[in-house]
Amino acid sequence: MTAAIELTGITKRFPGVIANDNVNLTVKKGEIHAICGENGAGKSTLMKILYGMQSADEGTMKVYGDVVNFNTPNDAIDRGIGMVHQHFMLADQLTVLENIILGAEPTSGGVIKFKEAEAHLAQVAADYGLTIDPNDMVETLEVGERQRVEIIKVLYRGADILILDEPTAVLVPQEVEALFDNMRELKAAGSTIIFIDHKLDEVLEISDSITVLRHGKTVASMANDGVTAHDLAELMVGSELPTPDTAESTVTDTVALEVQGVTVKAEDGRDVVENINFSIHKGEILGIAGVEGNGQGELIDAIIGTTDVSAGSIDLHGVNITKMSVRKRRELGIGYVPEDRHHEGLMLDSPLWENAALGHQTQAPYGSRWLINRDGARNQTELIKEQFDVRTPNIDVSAHALSGGNQQKLIIGRELTSNPSLLIAAHPTRGIDVGAQAAVWEQIRTARAEGLATLLISADLDELIGLSDTIVVMLRGRLVARLAPEDVTPRDLGAYMTGAATQNTDEAA
Amino acid sequence: MSKFNELPAWLRWPIYALLGILLLTLVQIISDTDRLTRVSTSREMLRWAVPIFLAGLGGLFSERAGVVNIGLEGMVILGMWFGAWGSITYGPWIGLLIGIFGGALGGLLHAIATVTFNVDHIISGVAINILAPAITRYLSDEVWASPTTSPATSTPDRYDLPILGGGTVGGWESPDILQSVAQREWFFVSETAELLRGLTTNLHFVSIVSLLLVPFTSWLIWRTRFGLRLRISGENPNAGEAQGINIVFYKYVGVIISGGLAGLGGAFISTELSGLFQGGNSAGRGFIGLAALIFGNWRPGGVLFGALLFGYVFGLDLKDLDGTASHALLLVNTIVLAGVVVWALARKRISDAVLAGLLGLGAFYWWLSAEAVPGWWSNILPYVLVLLVLVFFAQRLRMPVALGQPYRKGGR
Amino acid sequence: MRRMLFSLAAPVGAFVVTIIISSIALMLFGSNPISAFGDMLGHAAKLETQVDILNRATPLYISAIAAAIGFRMNLFNIGVEGQYLFAFLIAAQVGSLVVLPQVFHILLITTVAVAVGAAYAGIAGVLKVTRGVNEVISTIMLNAIAISGLIAFLQQRWQAEQENFTSTTLGTNPIEESGLIPNINGLLEIFTRDIGQGKELTGMLIVAGVVGFGYHFLLTRMRFGFDLRASGMNPFAARAGGVPPKQMVVAAMVLSGAAAGLIGLVELNEKAKFSPNPIKGLGFAGIAVALLGRNHPAGMIFAALLFAFLDVSAGILQNTQAATKEIVNIMQGIVLLVAVIAYGVTGRIQAREEARATAEALQETEGRVTEGTEVAV
Structure with a gap:
């Protein structure tokens, strides 16, 4: 039997980086084939090449035995390949139907036959057991529904080879189960699925075959038959996966941050953060677990000061900072590692030393109320470069020239070297390689031992459990559980995060 | 109120x-003027509104495709020159086509800069606004030996609509229903008919086309494949690309159509409004x-409404040489602002209510204390109006999500 | 060094392309480009012409800085045009009402101009932060309001109050000598010869120099300048880094408007009043100069000189009939458009180059492949 997909010797270079280095991949028809590898291993690039969004520098691609050469996604679509992107490719202000038919609109003389499209959509949805209202605006949909729209979109165009790029990244464990059920139905209906993931338990649960990439190369390809997570981990990183593990507790009795009754309203007047109470002591790491979009982001914004609170108070070392500007809070010692370093962390086109000064430009050694101290800032940046192992030829290169991990180390470095008394760390190791991840954990732990209070938010539940002294769970803007990391599993956390399990709220507060 | 918002746009705007x-009729009762509802006023309104509308509709095509177009002004200027030159050289009809072509050239330039080379949309627009008058001055000087004016241009004949405007159809002179209604002095009905006559009689070809472009554009944008693909280019181009749509093509087409429409507006100015090209x-x-375009919330009907409103002023x-009609308009302003106060209070937007209240009181005081307003006030009123609309409603407007953002194929 | 060459390549290339395109335009209509450009250069070689060029470059440079202050934080102050004309009018009127010792009189006029420009631009800033009104639209509207409304109104009003109303007294009342910044011919003549033809080198040239230096110091040495640039580079990162976004928008608009207020003083010092036909278009030209000079204090000097040279050349072309003088405006437009495209292209190449060089440097020092495909270009 010919394979559905056969890639041979695929190579793709970007300036300074080889994203894919002689990659081989064979996917049999009707199987679920997982591709795993850590961040930056070249999985997404490979899939973009297979989907015609980028072209390979070298190598051949075969679909059902025919050699193909894709220049645009259209070429791939014509061959029955469809892709569900990690970041949803949906237009919020278009309807579900419009999003789905886009690119394959049934028309007569250029006019869209909406009735016919709707009938076809209903047919596809029924065939695969997926439901959706075609006339909803996409902006009104939940994450899980959006993903369903993405999958239907691909099926609508008759794809029988589906590429799912990290589909579980945005889902909680319970939603992942629903997705896997859908995938099994698709497989039963004859589809071939390529499934990208780096969560090993998920890979082992759903896939028939597994291909592992590391540093842009294929390191193994095997049937899911007697393989263990341990084996996969070793293949992925070349050694055992590190897990964060907090040493003995350094929690003191001194309260650093006290949050009382904090409520934040969204623009439409809804409470997105509702009556939150907690405190963090010096030397303590408080982890907040929660599905994205349940108010964690707004809570951080309220503490750093980029959002106003509508009720409640925030005290830092006994000083009420509720109404203070971001700058004053920064000067009082709040360090901030933002969730998305490109969005809130860096000026990508500015040199590293200016990036290091950002957030601390009013304080020595970077500057003062009126002036910037260029020498001071540069010396400090050199220091960060050494201490935090930021791999860069010099501190004058632009931030965009660094790899993600080094960018993150620079941010962590600039925040920790400014001697903060409170660190807000949102997803501090998201999207960086394993080596950098371990370094970041180590640095946070060292600072904790020196008395730093840390508010940690992470979607990586292992990280959360491994680093935190206390874990609270946030759901729909409220704290719904307070847990000790020693006796909680990621699965338990998932249950609290989705509201499947509950805890007495008095206890949580 | 919410029920009203659910009505289709083609019903809401007429309401x-x-x-x-x-409102105009009521205000006129207690004012010293009848100009607010005269046919001559609405005729002037339309003449002013047509180029504004065409430029705005041009903006709609460009911005729906995600490209901000402040180069519209330059494209209007190109249309003015090319339209004038075409009409002088080849007659009125070809003149209009050449005007469209001239504006479209400006659009093409904007598309090359913004889509192919990813120049910031505002910057490219400013460059086109600087370049366009320079080109037209140069060409004028070379062609007509004067950088600022051309000889007289020619323009197509005007029409009256049959039945509504007493136009002739195949030799048969149809009745003029609106005129007979307008003469009855039925409260409000006659005023409406009088104002409508400005939109049905003595119409320029381009005016008729403009009015027809509203339903046509709505149909094109929301019902056709072209429209859907144009919109995805402005809403989420990467999603469109992932579905195999050639985003660059649709952006180019959108911006070129944009220039063409602005160019038609320019040709209308130089051939119909001023009868010559004049810098x-x-x-x-x-x-x-x-x-x-912004006032109309990026919708064709809204753009027409906005253009008519500005054209009216x-x-x-x-x-209004003695300023009495503009004076009466102050009272209209007062009442509208009072309406905004009520609207804001109902939505518990106190600062809006206070602001509108203060502005309304100011307008009212001015109305009470003066007999007429000076000419400069009407000169700036449309611009003030735009600012006020933005001040009160900017946050309610829904522009295309990816408007103004750079787009690169393959996300790079 | 490489960086320097790179950043010079784009403007030089743009200029060459402009020469080529405008030569074609000239030849299309039967003019000889070589004799036209020759006339322009020959004219510019004269000291008196150079004085004209400097006098023209002065307001252009100030205008460019006004625009650049906004551009540096991605704020588009399209309203420089209205701000400077409005400030010019009010300053001229206030200056004509009083007679003071020279220093105070000049300071008064300058302060009024700066304050009016700042306040008028500030409106757009306040509307943006309090009501979310896009500054491009609001400044365009404010331009129209200032130029076709307020200025027309005040001119009418003040003219109506004047006795013995004749064409020579049109405009505001003349300002006494004490309110005018003296010319700096003397300064120039130290290095050269006497300036003939009654030409005067504007004293505002020194003010422009001070403004340029101030702009440079602000951006590279001052915390406020750092905040400004940070907001322009990444407003979200700046906000998280303690830069107050709303205050910055208002401050940048006000500062930009303050600089804009100075533009009209060049003409004020020359004519001692606001005439009915002041030089218009300096605001838009300033935007062009800022873009051409990449918002860089030195780059904008060259751009302002180039634009001024082209403006002044229009006169000689008209005299010698070598070409239609409007060609100079075309050249300004083309050089701007080609330059912004060229900057975009070289900027991207440069960024890619930098990413590659960085990765290579690391490979050499460490002998290993760096990880991560995230190359944000």
Whole structure:
């Protein structure tokens, strides 16, 4: 039997980086084939090449035995390949139907036959057991529904080879189960699925075959038959996966941050953060677990000061900072590692030393109320470069020239070297390689031992459990559980995060 | 109120318009003027509104495709010159086509800069606004030996609509229903008919086309494949690309159509409004068109409504040498602002209510204390109006999500 | 060094392309480009012409800085045009009402101009932060309001109050000598010869120099300048880094308007009043100069000189009939458009180059492949 997909010797270079280095991949028809590898291993690039969004520098691609050469996604679509992107490719202000038919609109003389499209959509949805209202605006949909729209979109165009790029990244464990059920139905209906993931338990649960990439190369390809997570981990990183593990507790009795009754309203007047109470002591790491979009982001914004609170108070070392500007809070010692370093962390086109000064430009050694101290800032940046192992030829290169991990180390470095008394760390190791991840954990732990209070938010539940002294769970803007990391599993956390399990709220507060 | 918002746009805009006419009629009762509802006023309104509308509609095509177009002004100017040159050289009809072509050239330039080379949209627009008058001055000087004016241009004949405007159809002179209604002195109904006559009689070909472009554009944008693909280019181009759509093509087409429409507006100015090409005669209509686009929330009907509103204020001013009609308009302003106060209070937007209240009191005081307003006030009223609309409603407007953002194929 | 060459390549290339395109335009209509450009250069070689060029470059440079202050934080102050004309009018009127000792009189006029420009631009800033009104639209509207409304109104009003109303007294009342910044011919003549033809080198040239230096110091040495640039580079990162976004928008608009207020003083010092036909278009030209000079204090000097040279050349072309003088405006437009495209292209190449060089440097020092495909270009 010919394979559905056969890639041979695929190579793709970007300036300074080889994203894919002689990659081989064979996917049999009707199987679920997982591709795993850590961040930056070249999985997404490979899939973009297979989907015609980028072209390979070298190598051949075969679909059902025919050699193909894709220049645009259209070429791939014509061959029955469809892709569900990690970041949803949906237009919020278009309807579900419009999003789905886009690119394959049934028309007569250029006019869209909406009735016919709707009938076809209903047919596809029924065939695969997926439901959706075609006339909803996409902006009104939940994450899980959006993903369903993405999958239907691909099926609508008759794809029988589906590429799912990290589909579980945005889902909680319970939603992942629903997705896997859908995938099994698709497989039963004859589809071939390529499934990208780096969560090993998920890979082992759903896939028939597994291909592992590391540093842009294929390191193994095997049937899911007697393989263990341990084996996969070793293949992925070349050694055992590190897990964060907090040493003995350094929690003191001194309260650093006290949050009382904090409520934040969204623009439409809804409470997105509702009556939150907690405190963090010096030397303590408080982890907040929660599905994205349940108010964690707004809570951080309220503490750093980029959002106003509508009720409640925030005290830092006994000083009420509720109404203070971001700058004053920064000067009082709040360090901030933002969730998305490109969005809130860096000026990508500015040199590293200016990036290091950002957030601390009013304080020595970077500057003062009126002036910037260029020498001071540069010396400090050199220091960060050494201490935090930021791999860069010099501190004058632009931030965009660094790899993600080094960018993150620079941010962590600039925040920790400014001697903060409170660190807000949102997803501090998201999207960086394993080596950098371990370094970041180590640095946070060292600072904790020196008395730093840390508010940690992470979607990586292992990280959360491994680093935190206390874990609270946030759901729909409220704290719904307070847990000790020693006796909680990621699965338990998932249950609290989705509201499947509950805890007495008095206890949580 | 929410029920009203659910009505389709083609019903909502006429209702707004009727409310506006009712207001004008009422104000006129206690004022020293009847110009607010004269046919000459509405005729001037339309003449002003057409180029504003065409520029605004041009902006709609460009911005729906995600490209900000403040170069509209330059494209209007190009249309003015090319339209004038075409009409002088080849006659009125070809003149209009050449005007469209001239504007489209400006659009093409904007597309090359913004889509292919990813130049910031505002910057490219500013460059085109600097380049366009320079080109037209140079060409004028070379062709007509004067950098600022051309010889007289020619323009197609005007029409009256049959039945509604007493036009002739195949030799048969149809009745003029609106005129007979307008003469009855039925409260509000006659005023409405009188104002409508400005839109049905003595119409320029381009005016008729403009009015027809509203339903046509709505159909094109929301019902056709082209429209859907144009919109995805402005809403989420990467999603469109992932579905195999050639985003660059649709952006180019959108921006070129944009230039063509602005060019038609320019040709209308130089062939119909001023009867010659004259530098500076665009009078910022490209910019006002952009304002009409925003006012109209990126929808064709809204753009027309905005253009007519601005055209009304400009047009009224032309026939209002003693300033009494503009004075009466102050009372209209007061009442509308009072309406905004009520609206804001109902939504518990106190600062809006206070602001509108203060502005309304100011307008009312001015109305009470003066007999007439000076000419400069009507000159700036449309611009003030745009600012006020933005001040009160900017946060309610829904522009295309990816408007103004750079787009690169393959996300790189 | 490489960086320097790179950043010079784009403007030089743009200029060459402009020469080529405008030569074609000239030849299309039967003019000889070589004799036209020759006339322009020959004219510019004269000291008196150079004085004209400097006098023209002065307001262009100030205008460019006004625009650049906004551009540096991605704020588009399209309203420089209205701000400077409005400030010019009010300053001229206030200056004509009083007679003071020279220093105070000049300071008064300058302060009024700066304050009016700042306040008028500030409106757009306040509307943006309090009501979310896009500054491009609001400044365009404010331009129209200032130029076709307020200025027309005040001119009418003040003219109506004047006795013995004649064409020579049009405009505001003349300002006494004490309110005018003296010319700096003397300064120039130290290095050269006497300036003939009654030409005067504007004293505002020194003010422009001070403004340029101030702009440079602000951006590279001052915390406020750092905040400004940070907001322009990444407003979200700046906000998280303690830069107050709303205050910055208002401050940048006000500062930009303050600089804009100075533009009209060049003409004020020359004519001692606001005439009915002041030089218009300096605001838009300033935007062009800022873009051409990449918002860089030195780059904008060259751009302002180039634009001024082209403006002044229009006169000689008209005299010698070598070409239609409007060609100079075309050249300004083309050089701007080609330059912004060229900057975009070289900027991207440079960024890619930098990413590659960085990765290579690391490979050499460490002998290993760096990880991560995230190359944000």
